[in-house]
Amino acid sequence: MTELICIGCPRGCHLHVDEENDYKVTGNSCNIGAEYGRNELINPTRTLTTTIRLSGGNHHSLPVRSAHPIPKKLLFEAMEVLNHREVKAPVKCGDVVYADILNTGIDIVATRDLD
Amino acid sequence: MFDVIIIGGGPAGLAAAKKCYDEGLEKILIVERDTQLGGILNQCIHTGFGLGVFKEELSGPEFAHKYIEMLRDTRVEVMLDTMVLEINRDKEVTVINGNGYQKLQAKAIILAMGCRERSRGAIATPGSRGAGVYTAGAAQRYINIDGYMVGKRVVILGSGDIGLIMARRMTLEGAEVLACVEINPYSGGLPRNIVQCLNDFNIPLYLSHTITKIEGENRVERVTIAKVDEHFQPIEGTEIVFDCDTVLLSIGLIPENELSKVAGIELDKRTKGPIVYENMETSVEGIFACGNVVHVHDLADNVAMEAEKAAVGVCEYLKGRKSEGSVDVTTYEMIGYTVPQHIHLPLDKNKYDFFFRVRKIFGPSVIYVIDSEENVLARFNRQYIIPGTMEKITVPKVLLEKGKGNLKVLIEEK
Numbered sequence: 001m002t003e004l005i006c007i008g009c010p011r012g013c014h015l016h017v018d019e020e021n022d023y024k025v026t027g028n029s030c031n032i033g034a035e036y037g038r039n040e041l042i043n044p045t046r047t048l049t050t051t052i053r054l055s056g057g058n059h060h061s062l063p064v065r066s067a068h069p070i071p072k073k074l075l076f077e078a079m080e081v082l083n084h085r086e087v088k089a090p091v092k093c094g095d096v097v098y099a100d101i102l103n104t105g106i107d108i109v110a111t112r113d114l115d
Numbered sequence: 116m117f118d119v120i121i122i123g124g125g126p127a128g129l130a131a132a133k134k135c136y137d138e139g140l141e142k143i144l145i146v147e148r149d150t151q152l153g154g155i156l157n158q159c160i161h162t163g164f165g166l167g168v169f170k171e172e173l174s175g176p177e178f179a180h181k182y183i184e185m186l187r188d189t190r191v192e193v194m195l196d197t198m199v200l201e202i203n204r205d206k207e208v209t210v211i212n213g214n215g216y217q218k219l220q221a222k223a224i225i226l227a228m229g230c231r232e233r234s235r236g237a238i239a240t241p242g243s244r245g246a247g248v249y250t251a252g253a254a255q256r257y258i259n260i261d262g263y264m265v266g267k268r269v270v271i272l273g274s275g276d277i278g279l280i281m282a283r284r285m286t287l288e289g290a291e292v293l294a295c296v297e298i299n300p301y302s303g304g305l306p307r308n309i310v311q312c313l314n315d316f317n318i319p320l321y322l323s324h325t326i327t328k329i330e331g332e333n334r335v336e337r338v339t340i341a342k343v344d345e346h347f348q349p350i351e352g353t354e355i356v357f358d359c360d361t362v363l364l365s366i367g368l369i370p371e372n373e374l375s376k377v378a379g380i381e382l383d384k385r386t387k388g389p390i391v392y393e394n395m396e397t398s399v400e401g402i403f404a405c406g407n408v409v410h411v412h413d414l415a416d417n418v419a420m421e422a423e424k425a426a427v428g429v430c431e432y433l434k435g436r437k438s439e440g441s442v443d444v445t446t447y448e449m450i451g452y453t454v455p456q457h458i459h460l461p462l463d464k465n466k467y468d469f470f471f472r473v474r475k476i477f478g479p480s481v482i483y484v485i486d487s488e489e490n491v492l493a494r495f496n497r498q499y500i501i502p503g504t505m506e507k508i509t510v511p512k513v514l515l516e517k518g519k520g521n522l523k524v525l526i527e528e529k
Contacts, residue, residue, distance in 0.1 A: 005306045009166050010414055010504070012306030046311065049161045049174055050287060051259055061262040063160035063176050072315065079287050093180045111160065112176035 004040055008032035017041055045069035052082050052097060054114060057089025063111045064097055070104050078102055090115045117142045119429050120208050120221040122199050122374065125154020127227035127406025129182035130168075130419035132191050134426030135225075140433070143191045144219070146210055150196045153179030154229060155252070156415065158259045161280055163307075167416030178415055202378045204399050223429045226375060226389065226397070226404035227422065230368040230411055232277075240272070242329030245336070251277040251365040255284070264288060266361025270338045271295045272326050274302040274309075276413065278365020283312035285363075292318045293357045296340050298325040298347055301476050303367070303503050305413060325349065326362070335360050368411045378402065385452035386410040392441065393458045393467055394428030395421065403428050410454050410470070413505050417470075424468075443521040449474050451502075453524055458515075467510050469524060473500050479529045484510055487520030500526065 006013040006028060017037040018024045025037035039045060047069045051061040070078060078101050087097050091110045098108035118140040121128045124147030135143050151157065156164070159175030166172055169181060186193075197212035208219045232250040240248075249257075249265055255277065257263045267290050271278045274297040282292045295313060300323050302309055313320055321340060327349050328339040342353035370388035372380075381398035383390045388409040389397040395405050405425035406418040438459035446453050451472045458467060469484070477500040484493040493510045500506055508524075515522070 005310050007307040007311045010163070010305050010307060012310075012504075046315070047162050047172070048287075051160060051262065053262070059260070061260065063174060063259065065160075065162060065174050065177075075287065079289075093177060111174045112157070112180055 002041060004037055006033040006036050008036050044072040046072050046075060048075055048078055048108075049111075050079060050082055052108075053086040054091065055086055055088050057091075057114050059089075059114050062087060062091055062097070062114055064108050065111050066101065067107045067109050070101065070106050074102050074104065078108075082108065117144045117219065117221040118433060119143055119223045119225060120206075120219060121145045121225045121227055122202070122208070123147065123154065123227035123229055123406075123408070124149070124152040124193065124195075125227065125229050125406070126156055126178070126182075126415040126418045127229065127408070127422045128154070128225070129179065129186065130422035131225045131227055131405060131426045133182055133185055134423040135429060136186070136189050136191050138426060138430040140430065141190065144221075145191065145193045146197050146199055146208070147193065147195050148198050152183050152193065152195070158252075158256045159280075159415075160259050161284070164415050167414065168419050175415070199374060202374050202402070204378060204402075206401055222401070223432055224402045225422075225425050225429060226380075226402065226408050227406050228371045228374065228408045230370045230407040232364070233367040233369055234364065240326055240329060242326075243332060245329070245331035245334045247331070247335035247360050248329065248362045248364070251275070251281045251363045254361075254363050255281055258284060258288065264290070266290060266359075268293060268357075268359040269361045269363060270326070270340070270357050270359050271363045271365060273297060273365035273367070274304050274320060275365040275367060276304045276308050278363060279304045279308040279312040281363055281365070282318050283316060286316045286318070290361075292316070293359055294319050294321055294340065294355075296321045296324045296326060298323070298343055299502075301502060305503055306501075321355075327354065329362060331360075335362055338362060368407065370408045370411065372408060375404070375408070380404075383452060383456060386454065388454075390456045391454060392428075393424075393455045393464065394431065395425035395455075396428055396432070396459075401432055403432075410452065413503070417505065442518075444469065445521055445523045446471065447523070447525060449526055450524060458522070462512050462515055465512055467512065467515060469508050469510065471506055471524060473502055473506065473526065476501050477526060477528055481527050481529065482506070482508055483525045483527065484508070484514075485523050485525065486518035487523075490518065492518045492522070 002017045004015040015027045015037045023038040025034045048066040054062040095110045096107045156175035156179040164173045164178035201209040206221045254265045327341045330337040341349040389404045403425040405422040441457045454470045482495040
């Protein structure tokens with residue numbers, strides 16, 4: 001049995017995950033917790049948010065995120081890749097600024113408009 | 116003449132403007148001192164926003180973007196790069212910008228100025244005054260907006276959410292975060308942020324500890340922390356020394372009420388924000404307030420919902436709603452404050468929300484709402500209540516109607 005705090009929403013439910021019983025989750029208030037508890041022990045993932053360089057605009061850095069959570073163990077590697085990425089203004093919120101990061105099938109997208 | 120002037124274009128101001136527009140107000144103006152809308156959301160590039168309002172997890176800029184898009188094709192006017200100098204009881208708003216000094220007249224005002232960070236001076240950290248000491252929010256702006264890295268080896272004082280978020284952010288950007296130091300025996304941040312910002316990166320959280328010395332003449336070089344006793348006094352012999360170049364302060368937020376004070380709006384010493392009624396009206400008729408200018412929230416979603424309440428309050432006020440007195444909402448020492456602090460009579464809403472923070476960690480507990488004759492009007496069970504999370508209870512009108520005199524909110528551990 002592993003105890004976890006759910007990070008799915010600000011409520012922060014105290015979860016119990018039973019590894020010996022097909023990762024059954026108790027203590028959750030919703031389905032997000034059931035899914036999080038199971039994933040966290042099998043393949044933990046996180047949404048990556050960071051900034052990348054922007055040229056030709058009024059701002060120098062563009063906030064971006066992974067469109068979906070990526071494996072937690074790839075966070076630093078993904079940062080390394082994105083630190084070398086530069087895009088040109090203008091950018092629209094939702095634009096893909098780096099496709100299929102580290103072969104995860106997940107895109108990195110802009111999270112605001114910047115001219 | 117504006118129907119309503121909204122001061123501040125962050126989450127509170129944006130959500131208030133949207134709701135005022137949806138409710139049919141014609142002349143709405145947002146006054147914002149920055150050159151863009153969004154307020155602090157622009158530098159909060161992490162996710163965790165939007166679950167309450169939009170039912171999806173968004174980053175701060177995305178949350179702002181949704182509102183900015185919704186307001187784009189409306190009649191809502193926006194004045195950017197404009198500072199409000201003064202407001203008064205007659206709803207006159209004095210502003211200054213590139214076009215000069217102007218007086219604008221409104222029928223109602225919504226205060227949505229947000230809050231600011233407590234700084235090093237507020238807690239008198241001992242030590243020298245080298246460079247490298249930042250409030251967590253200032254560091255967040257340098258990194259996320261301006262693109263400057265603020266340090267390489269970091270100690271964070273305080274465990275508020277911004278400090279926790281910055282611990283993760285600095286780590287991802289290649290800094291080493293050596294410690295997060297919290298004087299209280301509990302963290303002031305959300306539990307999810309302890310998990311995903313500290314535990315994920317093996318950053319130690321030192322509870323019941325504080326910084327006792329910051330050394331370094333030109334730049335921070337060394338920080339000493341020590342365990343504190345129950346009176347928050349450092350205990351000799353418990354010192355730990357960290358070689359570091361940066362200290363981030365995440366030691367609380369203070370509602371920004373300089374304008375409110377000048378207008379003669381009554382403030383609550385506990386929240387440091389305006390005293391408000393259930394419709395977010397302040398002690399001055401026709402001036403409403405919402406978001407972190409009233410009390411510091413954990414979540415922008417809660418700010419937006421409070422802003423909508425203020426917007427509805429403005430609309431009712433403009434339609435000529437009149438109240439006949441009010442009752443007070445009081446509390447006791449284990450609850451820091453309640454918002455609202457008063458409720459207008461007659462009771463004309465179907466339900467009434469009360470927000471508060473506790474001053475210690477409670478296990479399984481019951482929250483009571485009692486009247487002046489100590490009759491229990493409503494009770495709510497909770498598994499745990501922590502100071503880091505704002506608590507909300509919703510009491511139906513039918514229960515409040517049974518009460519006599521003022522209300523009181525209490526907690527009892529089971």
